[in-house]
Amino acid sequence: xxxxxxxxxxxxxxxxxxxxxTEIKKAAIRNESAKDLLNLLERSYDDKRGHWKHGGIVGxxxxxxxxxxxxxxxxxxxxHVAEFHTMRINAPSAWFYKTETLxxxxxxxxxxxxxxxNVHGSTGDLIFLGMKTEExxxxxxxxxxxxxxxxxxxxxLRSPSCCVGPAxxxxxxxxxxxxxYDLTNSYQDELHRPMWPYKFKFKMSGxxxxxxxxxxxxxxxxxxxxxxxxxxxxxxxxxxxxxxxxIQGMVCDKCPTRALKYDHEKKELHVIAEDCSRCMHCINVMxxxxxxxxxxxxxxxxxxxxxxxxxAFLSWVIVPFMKMEPPYTEFxxxxxxxxxxxxxxxxxRERLGELIYRLGMTKFLREVGLPPVPQxxxxxRANPYVFWPQDEIVK
Amino acid sequence: MSKIDGGPPDYKKLLPPIIxxxxxxxxxxxxxRAGVLKHVSEKGYALYSVRVGSPRLxxxxxxxxxxxxxxxxxxGYLRFTSRNNVEFLVSDEAKVEPLIKELEAKGYPxxxxxxxxxxxVHTQGWVHCHTPATDASGIVxxxxxxxxxxxxxTDLPAKLKVAMACCLNMCGAVHCSDVAILGVHRTPPRVDHxxxxxxxxxxxxxxxxxxGAIRPDPKNKSVxxxxxxxxxxxxxxxxxxxxxxxxxxxDGIAILVGGKVSNxxxxxxxxxxxxxxLPNNPPRWPEVTxxxxxxxxxxxxxxxxxxxxxEWIERIGWERFFSLTEIPFTxxxxxxxxxxxxxxxxxxxxxY
Amino acid sequence: xxxxxxxxxxKEKVLAYLDTVEKAKSKEIAAKIGVPKGDVDLAVxxxxxxxxxxxxxxxxxxxxxxxKVKPPQ
Numbered sequence: 001x002x003x004x005x006x007x008x009x010x011x012x013x014x015x016x017x018x019x020x021x022t023e024i025k026k027a028a029i030r031n032e033s034a035k036d037l038l039n040l041l042e043r044s045y046d047d048k049r050g051h052w053k054h055g056g057i058v059g060x061x062x063x064x065x066x067x068x069x070x071x072x073x074x075x076x077x078x079x080h081v082a083e084f085h086t087m088r089i090n091a092p093s094a095w096f097y098k099t100e101t102l103x104x105x106x107x108x109x110x111x112x113x114x115x116x117x118n119v120h121g122s123t124g125d126l127i128f129l130g131m132k133t134e135e136x137x138x139x140x141x142x143x144x145x146x147x148x149x150x151x152x153x154x155x156x157l158r159s160p161s162c163c164v165g166p167a168x169x170x171x172x173x174x175x176x177x178x179x180x181y182d183l184t185n186s187y188q189d190e191l192h193r194p195m196w197p198y199k200f201k202f203k204m205s206g207x208x209x210x211x212x213x214x215x216x217x218x219x220x221x222x223x224x225x226x227x228x229x230x231x232x233x234x235x236x237x238x239x240x241x242x243x244x245x246x247i248q249g250m251v252c253d254k255c256p257t258r259a260l261k262y263d264h265e266k267k268e269l270h271v272i273a274e275d276c277s278r279c280m281h282c283i284n285v286m287x288x289x290x291x292x293x294x295x296x297x298x299x300x301x302x303x304x305x306x307x308x309x310x311x312a313f314l315s316w317v318i319v320p321f322m323k324m325e326p327p328y329t330e331f332x333x334x335x336x337x338x339x340x341x342x343x344x345x346x347x348x349r350e351r352l353g354e355l356i357y358r359l360g361m362t363k364f365l366r367e368v369g370l371p372p373v374p375q376x377x378x379x380x381r382a383n384p385y386v387f388w389p390q391d392e393i394v395k
Numbered sequence: 396m397s398k399i400d401g402g403p404p405d406y407k408k409l410l411p412p413i414i415x416x417x418x419x420x421x422x423x424x425x426x427x428r429a430g431v432l433k434h435v436s437e438k439g440y441a442l443y444s445v446r447v448g449s450p451r452l453x454x455x456x457x458x459x460x461x462x463x464x465x466x467x468x469x470x471g472y473l474r475f476t477s478r479n480n481v482e483f484l485v486s487d488e489a490k491v492e493p494l495i496k497e498l499e500a501k502g503y504p505x506x507x508x509x510x511x512x513x514x515x516v517h518t519q520g521w522v523h524c525h526t527p528a529t530d531a532s533g534i535v536x537x538x539x540x541x542x543x544x545x546x547x548x549t550d551l552p553a554k555l556k557v558a559m560a561c562c563l564n565m566c567g568a569v570h571c572s573d574v575a576i577l578g579v580h581r582t583p584p585r586v587d588h589x590x591x592x593x594x595x596x597x598x599x600x601x602x603x604x605x606x607g608a609i610r611p612d613p614k615n616k617s618v619x620x621x622x623x624x625x626x627x628x629x630x631x632x633x634x635x636x637x638x639x640x641x642x643x644x645x646d647g648i649a650i651l652v653g654g655k656v657s658n659x660x661x662x663x664x665x666x667x668x669x670x671x672x673l674p675n676n677p678p679r680w681p682e683v684t685x686x687x688x689x690x691x692x693x694x695x696x697x698x699x700x701x702x703x704x705x706e707w708i709e710r711i712g713w714e715r716f717f718s719l720t721e722i723p724f725t726x727x728x729x730x731x732x733x734x735x736x737x738x739x740x741x742x743x744x745x746x747y
Numbered sequence: 748x749x750x751x752x753x754x755x756x757x758k759e760k761v762l763a764y765l766d767t768v769e770k771a772k773s774k775e776i777a778a779k780i781g782v783p784k785g786d787v788d789l790a791v792x793x794x795x796x797x798x799x800x801x802x803x804x805x806x807x808x809x810x811x812x813x814x815k816v817k818p819p820q
Binding site for chain 2: 008009011015016017020021023026027037041044047048049050051052054061062063086090096097098100101105109110115116119120122124129144147149159161163164166169170172175184188189208209210211212213214216217250254255281284285287288307308309310347348349
């Protein structure tokens with residue numbers, strides 16, 4: 001078949017930013033599916049609509065997820081994307097790779113699919129984009145032999161992911177890579193065989209800068225923090241002052257709780273420890289001079305999700321401070337209680353946050369055995385409509 | 396038979412030796428130039444990370460090419476960021492400049508570090524999604540071409556994080572970005588009764604509607620849509636292909652601004668709708684690139700040092716944002732979904 | 748998290764129930780056959796390995812007898 005023209009997509013090969021069209025064309029040199037993808041996408045650019053049908057019933061033996069079925073709605077015209085499925089490959093913690101690891105993946109993918117990938121998908125998996133049904137099991141078998149495994153899809157635990165953490169960041173308050181790896185391996189059943197009302201996500205950030213957006217998209221967000229006071233190195237404060245940093249203006253005046261006092265004469269920075277809310281601002285501006293405290297752990301927040309169905313939720317605090325050290329027993333016991341409660345009470349397609357919102361935080365805390373603390377709320381309720389438990393009423 | 400549940404590769408075996416040696420002992424970092432991070436450890440080691448923006452949708456040729464670079468300059472070690480950047484991990488300072496030269500010669504964009512525009516996180520769009528209201532990769536390419544200069548700088552007022560999602564499912568934390576570009580549907584689903592009768596589970600379909608706009612129609616063994624209650628989320632289309640939501644004439648793009656996920660200074664917050672609709676105009680979406688540039692430049696020209704887009708707007712007030720940008724404020728900006736009341740101004744103090 | 752082998756009786760009951768429906772969630776199966784959901788999950792895991800049932804993702808994940816639900820036309 002002669003190559004079709006793709007004038008609209010060709011326009012997207014111009015300009016300084018690297019072009020995904022060029023990438024599809026590279027793959028199309030050796031692969032007919034990639035070529036048809038290019039042609040189908042040009043069709044979408046003409047029609048201003050997508051041409052993919054629902055996912056469905058594809059997978060590999062023993063897994064309930066990790067593969068997302070895709071079929072074009074124009075299979076006669078674009079036969080090589082009649083089946084064009086996605087495979088999610090569980091990435092290593094914090095996306096560290098050796099080149100030999102990536103090359104192994106490329107070699108497998110060259111043999112079995114389009115040669116197109118997403119590095120990475122939003123959840124954090126490495127994505128093989130576009131394969132036929134008959135290639136799925138063969139691809140998985142080779143991946144498995146080479147030491148890889150599938151990520152999650154469907155109503156399961158989605159692949160946990162984490163920030164760069166202590167591997168390369170001075171602000172990490174717990175080992176995000178170790179926790180991510182541990183949870184992923186501990187919960188293989190939950191990850192690979194969907195059994196819940198809907199999806200569940202863990203995202204791990206080593207500090208409150210939250211570089212993996214845990215608070216915005218994870219049902220359980222694990223955000224590093226400390227319980228004592230920030231540490232200030234006055235020699236480094238002086239060095240910043242001498243380098244011209246406006247410490248009063250850029251650090252103290254922007255401290256949200258006014259917990260920092262700068263002594264201009266001595267060039268010293270002092271913290272009112274009990275006023276600090278551990279937001280990371282001063283540490284971000286003066287990383288050499290200000291560091292997290294010594295008693296480190298994480299804040300556990302629940303309920304984050306995007307818009308569907310009831311609006312987007314940001315995760316909210318349920319445990320202000322928890323030590324995050326192997327074997328993570330306290331954390332895992334709490335997670336087990338939360339999952340049981342959600343599984344028992346959740347409606348189909350109801351995320352944990354929506355369920356807690358529907359049934360009430362009070363009921364949730366009581367039934368999973370978490371003590372109410374003021375760190376859970378910005379401010380207490382303004383109405384008097386307390387649903388009093390019967391055992392607190394004088395009979 | 397192959398084994399199952401092997402789990403992901405062990406990250407400990409994929410870390411460069413300098414990281415294994417200094418794991419958890421990093422002391423501070425600096426940004427010696429745009430796109431480069433220098434991390435210094437307690438033991439005095441220095442690791443240079445050179446950050447390069449990728450289009451996310453890449454061929455195995457691309458991966459092999461960056462692997463060749465990592466072999467030459469990084470002893471075969473590299474990583475990726477949560478915003479689809481590649482980071483070359485250089486432990487030998489003498490190799491930093493030669494790597495940068497070769498990257499520049501090959502057209503890899505270096506940047507996205509510190510107070511810069513980072514890479515746009517985005518979804519599949521017309522490339523591979525079944526409910527998209529627009530493409531994602533194409534808009535991202537057009538916007539990054541247009542804002543390219545800001546990727547390689549470090550002197551913006553603060554970080555600038557742009558995200559793109561191709562429908563209202565808003566995959567990928569788009570809802571908490573400085574600038575969010577969002578595909579939107581604007582017309583209710585068109586019901587194909589024949590398809591419904593062939594095999595849609597009606598109770599599940601009815602339950603999938605967040606506004607209760609879908610009711611069973613037992614007489615026809617189908618459903619009816621109360622169009623006034625539909626807000627075009629496409630949830631029903633995900634549930635059943637009989638609920639056709641794609642509409643080439645009416646699908647388009649909305650722009651939301653001012654969200655963030657970091658806790659620094661202010662609490663994490665959602666992006667807010669400022670442009671309810673722009674047309675789908677492939678291949679380069681000029682209306683979208685112009686709108687994003689206009690918002691970014693208004694921020695650049697008016698924000699104080701250190702202010703993210705949302706912090707700037709909250710300081711000056713959203714009413715001032717609309718007057719400064721001259722973006723028309725309409726009834727579409729006022730929330731009438733379920734958590735709307737908290738957005739209504741319950742004070743007599745405001746600006747013009 | 749070793750959970751041990753599934754109860755063969757539960758596996759038979761799961762198959763028998765799935766024979767009567769097009770597809771189901773394991774919570775529903777558990778309620779209908781009167782065993783704890785965890786036991787059903789384990790039974791489904793083994794039945795999937797034996798190619799007797801499969802998982803379907805139709806906006807949420809269901810299980811069905813292998814081949815019972817056809818891919819889109």
